[in-house]
Amino acid sequence: MLQGRAGGFERELLDLIQATHAPADDQEFNLKPLLNVVEKIFQDASTFGIEGLSHPNSEAQIDAVTKLSSEISRISSGGVDYHTNTLALLKTLSSYSWEAKMVMALSAFGVNYGEFWLMTQFYPISLMEQYENVLRSKYEDLNNLIKVMLHMTKLIVEFQELPLHCIINDKAHATLLSSVPSAAYWTIRCVLVCSAEILGLIDLGQEEKITHTSEAEYSALEILEVAPGAPHWELATYGHKLKHIDAHLVMHLDLVTKK
Secondary structure, X not given: OHHHHHHHHHHHHHHHHHOOOOOOHHHOOOOXXXXXXXXXXXXXXXXXXXXXXXXXXXXXXXXXXXXXXXXXXXXXXXXXXXXXXXXXXXXXXXXXXXXXXXXXXXXXXXXXXXXXHHHHOOOOHHHHHHOHHHHHHHHHHHHHHHHHHHHHHHHHHHHHOOOHHHOOOHHHHHHHXXXXXXXXXXXXXXXXXXXXXXXXXXXXXXXXXXXXXOHHHHHHHHHOOOOOOXXXXXXXXXXXXXXXXXXXXXXXXXXXXXX
C-alpha cells in the first residue's frame, strides 16, 4: 500500500516537473567552466564570485546567475514551501536543459554561500562559543548535502555529454535519462533548503538567535515519508534522499558504459 502511494506520488511529481520544462536552443552553453567555478567556491569559501569564465557567453551567464542568486535568497526568506518554490524556480529555468538548470542553481547558491562564509568571519567569538555544538552540526550537515548536490550535478553533466559510441547499454541509458528530471528537482529543492539554513545562520549572527524548523516543513517531509533523524534533521534527511538518488545514478551510469 505504501509502495503504491509512493509510486503514485513520484509519478505525479514527475508530471509537475516535466510541465516546467521548455528547453530552447539559444540557451545551450558550456557547463563545465561554470561548474568548475562553483566547485572552487565550495572548496574554498573565502573565494567567491563567478568571474573569470573563459567562454564567449560568460557575461550573459554571470548576469543570469546573479539574478538567480537574488531570486533564491528572496524565496528562501519568504517561507519553507520548498516544493512550490522548487517548481517556481524550475519554471524560471524552463528554457535550459536539465543539467544546465542544476549547474545554474548550484552556481547561484555558490555566490550566496561564499558571501555567507565571509559574513561568518565577523561573528562575535562569544556567540560562536555559546552555540558551538549547534553550529558545528549545522555546518557538517550543510557541507555533506552540498557535496552530494555537487557530485550529482557533475554526474548528470558527464552523462549528458557522453559520446554515442560510449553508450553500450540502451536500457540503462533510457533508465538514467528518465531519472534526470527528478534529480534536477531534488538538487534545486536542496539548494533552497541550504539557502534557508544559511539565512537562519545569518540571523543567528545578526540577532543572536537560533531558528528552528517550522511545523509546516516537518509535515511536508512526513508526507514524503522521510522520517526525521539526528539534530537538524531537515538537512540530514535531504542528504539521505540525495545520496539515494546519487547511488541510483552512479549504478546506471556504470551500466550505460560497461561492456
